[in-house]
Amino acid sequence: MTKGVMMYRLYDYLPSGNGYKARLVLKQLRIDYQLVEVDIINGGSRTPEFLAKNPNGRIPVLEVPGKGFLPESHAIVSYLADGSELIPADAFERACMWQWMCFEQYHVEPNIGTVRFWVHFLRKTRAELGEKLIEKKKSGYAALDVLEETLRDREYLAGNRYSLADISLFAYTHVAHEGGFDLQPYPGVRAWCDRVASQPDWVPITAR
Amino acid sequence: MTKGVMMYRLYDYLPSGNGYKARLVLKQLRIDYQLVEVDIINGGSRTPEFLAKNPNGRIPVLEVPGKGFLPESHAIVSYLADGSELIPADAFERACMWQWMCFEQYHVEPNIGTVRFWVHFLRKTRAELGEKLIEKKKSGYAALDVLEETLRDREYLAGNRYSLADISLFAYTHVAHEGGFDLQPYPGVRAWCDRVASQPDWVPITAR
Numbered sequence: 001m002t003k004g005v006m007m008y009r010l011y012d013y014l015p016s017g018n019g020y021k022a023r024l025v026l027k028q029l030r031i032d033y034q035l036v037e038v039d040i041i042n043g044g045s046r047t048p049e050f051l052a053k054n055p056n057g058r059i060p061v062l063e064v065p066g067k068g069f070l071p072e073s074h075a076i077v078s079y080l081a082d083g084s085e086l087i088p089a090d091a092f093e094r095a096c097m098w099q100w101m102c103f104e105q106y107h108v109e110p111n112i113g114t115v116r117f118w119v120h121f122l123r124k125t126r127a128e129l130g131e132k133l134i135e136k137k138k139s140g141y142a143a144l145d146v147l148e149e150t151l152r153d154r155e156y157l158a159g160n161r162y163s164l165a166d167i168s169l170f171a172y173t174h175v176a177h178e179g180g181f182d183l184q185p186y187p188g189v190r191a192w193c194d195r196v197a198s199q200p201d202w203v204p205i206t207a208r
Numbered sequence: 209m210t211k212g213v214m215m216y217r218l219y220d221y222l223p224s225g226n227g228y229k230a231r232l233v234l235k236q237l238r239i240d241y242q243l244v245e246v247d248i249i250n251g252g253s254r255t256p257e258f259l260a261k262n263p264n265g266r267i268p269v270l271e272v273p274g275k276g277f278l279p280e281s282h283a284i285v286s287y288l289a290d291g292s293e294l295i296p297a298d299a300f301e302r303a304c305m306w307q308w309m310c311f312e313q314y315h316v317e318p319n320i321g322t323v324r325f326w327v328h329f330l331r332k333t334r335a336e337l338g339e340k341l342i343e344k345k346k347s348g349y350a351a352l353d354v355l356e357e358t359l360r361d362r363e364y365l366a367g368n369r370y371s372l373a374d375i376s377l378f379a380y381t382h383v384a385h386e387g388g389f390d391l392q393p394y395p396g397v398r399a400w401c402d403r404v405a406s407q408p409d410w411v412p413i414t415a416r
Binding site: 055056064067068070071072073074075076078079082091092094095096098099102103105106107109110146149150 | 263264272275276278279280281282283284286287290299300302303304306307310311313314315317318354357358
């Protein structure tokens with residue numbers, strides 16, 4: 001393993017929950033890296049230079065020296081955390097971790113994350129967003145219902161210890177209020193957010 | 209490893225691309241399993257019995273004897289293929305595999321898969337679907353553009369050998385025409401579909 005001596009480069013936008021997953025893992029695993037900020041609001045992820053790194057035109061992208069460019073937050077964190085305690089050693093628990101990470105990409109990020117982006121960053125109004133906002137809020141709350149049901153009697157999502165699953169789900173859930181979601185009816189989710197935020201070497205979402 | 213002597217049970221709906229990923233992996237790894245068909249069109253995945261298996265109310269779900277119920281197609285295939293040649297041994301190539309599987313869940317399945325479900329199974333018309341259909345077709349074609357760009361000079365998606373990434377992306381891409389997508393302008397994608405369908409022990413989407 002030469003990971004420790006290589007300097008990773010992370011192409012990222014600080015308020016991004018997807019980028020935050022990578023930055024939190026880098027911090028908690030104490031891996032040095034260089035941050036390259038990309039202004040996604042003004043087209044920074046759609047330039048020819050950026051598209052050569054990720055044809056899908058999205059951050060985060062991890063540049064791995066000698067290997068190449070790795071897009072997709074969950075691919076990045078699974079690569080960085082490979083062999084660490086952030087990934088359960090047990091095969092079934094590891095699969096449960098992936099289950100929650102898939103759930104996040106399908107049900108949380110496109111609803112809670114996208115609404116936050118529209119409302120908090122693009123400053124779109126309810127009138128402008130119309131039916132799209134109503135549908136995404138409904139789907140976002142449905143995802144929160146599943147999370148609450150799960151976290152009512154469990155401390156962490158996979159294998160009952162802190163893992164990439166918690167990092168992944170925490171990223172957009174803990175800032176859901178920025179998109180107008182009310183977490184008050186979700187005491188299990190709120191207690192779990194507090195547990196994640198009290199982990200060693202935890203950093204807030206916009207930390208470098 | 210006691211996997212070989214356990215009998216897995218797969219809760220599934222045969223035309224589902226997500227279910228197909230699991231069935232294709234089970235076939236290609238020659239793992240015995242019992243299929244339990246769930247009539248998702250008529251609420252079969254929203255019964256109290258089913259919700260006890262997956263609170264998210266979706267197929268496929270893998271029942272692992274002595275362990276529990278595992279939802280999410282990509283969690284299921286990563287569990288089944290753990291340690292097999294369907295997952296690259298190299299850490300970076302494995303991360304590239306996950307990158308494509310994340311891409312599938314975010315850009316392919318919700319667009320190409322969902323349009324196929326609306327048009328081919330629910331028999332919704334263009335007029336009924338309106339703007340939603342136009343948006344999803346646009347996003348689906350954008351995903352196909354990224355795939356074509358990648359497959360123009362590559363035989364497989366991750367590490368240049370057949371892996372879970374190919375299975376995952378193939379599932380909805382090869383039936384995209386059922387949702388009205390035209391693959392004619394995508395020669396790289398079509399050639400790759402042929403390569404996947406010529407793998408040993410390949411079975412078509414509705415095979416048990």
